[in-house]
Amino acid sequence: MTETATQHTAKVLAVIPCLNEAYYLASLVDHLVQDAAATALPLTIAIVDGGSTDGTVGIAQALCARYPSVTLLHNKARIQSAAVNLAVASTDADFIIRVDAHAGYPDGFCAALIAEQKKINADSVVVSMETIGNPGFQAAVAAAQNSKLGNGGSAHRNSAGEGCWVDHGHHALMRVSAFRAVGGYDETFSHNEDAELDLRLRKAGFKIWLCGGTSILYYPRSSPLPLFRQYFNFGKGRARTTLKHRARPRLRQLAPTAVAPAAALALLTPFTALAAFPLLAWAFICIAYGLKIGLRADDRSLFAAGPAIMLMHSGWSFGFWCGVAGEVLKRKGSQ
Numbered sequence: 001m002t003e004t005a006t007q008h009t010a011k012v013l014a015v016i017p018c019l020n021e022a023y024y025l026a027s028l029v030d031h032l033v034q035d036a037a038a039t040a041l042p043l044t045i046a047i048v049d050g051g052s053t054d055g056t057v058g059i060a061q062a063l064c065a066r067y068p069s070v071t072l073l074h075n076k077a078r079i080q081s082a083a084v085n086l087a088v089a090s091t092d093a094d095f096i097i098r099v100d101a102h103a104g105y106p107d108g109f110c111a112a113l114i115a116e117q118k119k120i121n122a123d124s125v126v127v128s129m130e131t132i133g134n135p136g137f138q139a140a141v142a143a144a145q146n147s148k149l150g151n152g153g154s155a156h157r158n159s160a161g162e163g164c165w166v167d168h169g170h171h172a173l174m175r176v177s178a179f180r181a182v183g184g185y186d187e188t189f190s191h192n193e194d195a196e197l198d199l200r201l202r203k204a205g206f207k208i209w210l211c212g213g214t215s216i217l218y219y220p221r222s223s224p225l226p227l228f229r230q231y232f233n234f235g236k237g238r239a240r241t242t243l244k245h246r247a248r249p250r251l252r253q254l255a256p257t258a259v260a261p262a263a264a265l266a267l268l269t270p271f272t273a274l275a276a277f278p279l280l281a282w283a284f285i286c287i288a289y290g291l292k293i294g295l296r297a298d299d300r301s302l303f304a305a306g307p308a309i310m311l312m313h314s315g316w317s318f319g320f321w322c323g324v325a326g327e328v329l330k331r332k333g334s335q
Contacts, residue, residue: 010114012043013093013176017075017083019050021101022059028101029063029070032110036069039111045070046087050078081185081193088179096179098171103129104217112214113173116163122209123178124201126169129218138222140290140304143297145220149289150309152252163212168198170216178206192237199245224311231315232322239323258282259317286310 014032018025029045036043047060049072060072075083088096095117097110117125133142144150171194182200185193198208221227235256242249249257262282268275290306 010042010094011092012041012095012097012110012114013087013091014043014045014097014099014110015084015087016045016047016099016101017050017080018047018052018056018060018101019078020052020054020056022052022055024101025056025059026063028099028105029067031105032099033067033069035105035107036110039108041111041114043069043110044091044093046073046091047071048073048075048083048087050075050080050083077187079187079190079193081189082187085184085187088176088184091176093176095173096176097173100216100218102219104132104219106214106216109214109216110173113211116209116211116213117173117175120163120209123175123206124171124198124208125173125211126166126208127172127211128215129170130215131218131220133220133222136222136301137224137304137308138220139299140302141220141222141227141308143293143302144290144305144308144312145218147289147293147305147309149286150305150312152250152255154252164210166208166210167202168195169208169210170194171197172211172216175206178204182206189237189240191233192241195238196241196244199241199247203245224307227308228311228315231312232319235316235319235321236323236326237319238316239320240327243324243327256313256316257320259314260321261317263314282313283310286313 016025016028025047029047032043032045035041045067047063047070049057049060051074057072060070064070064072073083073086075086077083084096084098095114097113099105113125113127116122131142131145133139178201182197182204185197189196201208221230238249238253241247258278259282262278266276266279286309287306289309290303293305294300294302
């Protein structure tokens with residue numbers, strides 16, 4: 001056993017929230033189990049299923065039979081926030097690691113997080129993510145999400161050479177005591193629950209560290225409508241977080257919110273042509289940016305990164321304003 005392996009004394013629970021992840025689940029769990037053995041990490045795995053109908057449950061049951069360290073929990077609430085809370089409620093682990101079923105994890109990922117936490121003594125260790133996709137529209141979406149116009153320069157959307165303290169990042173490892181101290185995820189959030197939890201962690205004095213030594217691969221939506229719907233939900237969740245905590249959005253979050261108002265202003269085009277200018281200027285920038293991405297990569301299929309960015313921005317913007325309107329109406333109704 002190596003010196004590094006003998007240092008792993010903390011109990012660690014990997015939580016995999018899933019819903020219809022039959023394609024990814026078995027290979028992911030196999031990788032986590034084998035990797036834990038290779039690094040002598042005392043890792044248990046909780047698969048938390050939200051009512052899958054594609055065979056995921058049967059695969060999970062087979063994995064439980066194969067590996068004593070794997071358990072299956074049933075998440076009646078279906079959403080990811082409830083899944084993680086359910087797993088944490090009954091664990092005696094010192095740390096949890098949130099694992100996404102449709103993401104790719106490098107060898108030594110869990111052990112690297114534990115080592116980083118031990119070195120920094122952070123309450124939460126988050127990671128950066130790189131988006132990749134199969135040739136076609138998914139690859140264009142990946143290029144869009146990896147670009148500054150697509151992600152706004154978010155720290156965890158870019159490869160981090162050095163670790164740093166951050167306000168938010170892609171959730172990976174968290175101290176169970178810190179998670180419980182702030183009440184875990186807010187289960188009324190189906191999206192943006194991670195950013196909302198990070199805000200409460202910081203308010204309570206806990207610290208979040210972006211690990212520079214490891215990152216994950218993320219596979220984005222592969223068609224336009226699901227991509228728009230995903231970002232609509234992201235925007236709606238961000239609106240709820242902003243209003244719940246009276247938080248001031250960052251500039252990179254404020255900029256996309258202008259798309260929906262610009263679209264509304266464009267309805268006045270029959271009265272004045274200038275009304276369409278903001279929307280047309282935004283569309284031109286996105287399309288030109290997509291062309292630049294494709295030309296730099298010498299891949300014409302990536303020209304679709306421009307339209308992908310437009311779907312992401314518009315989905316986020318319309319979702320944000322729908323979220324604001326919904327929260328305002330809800331509060332008026334409760335008065």
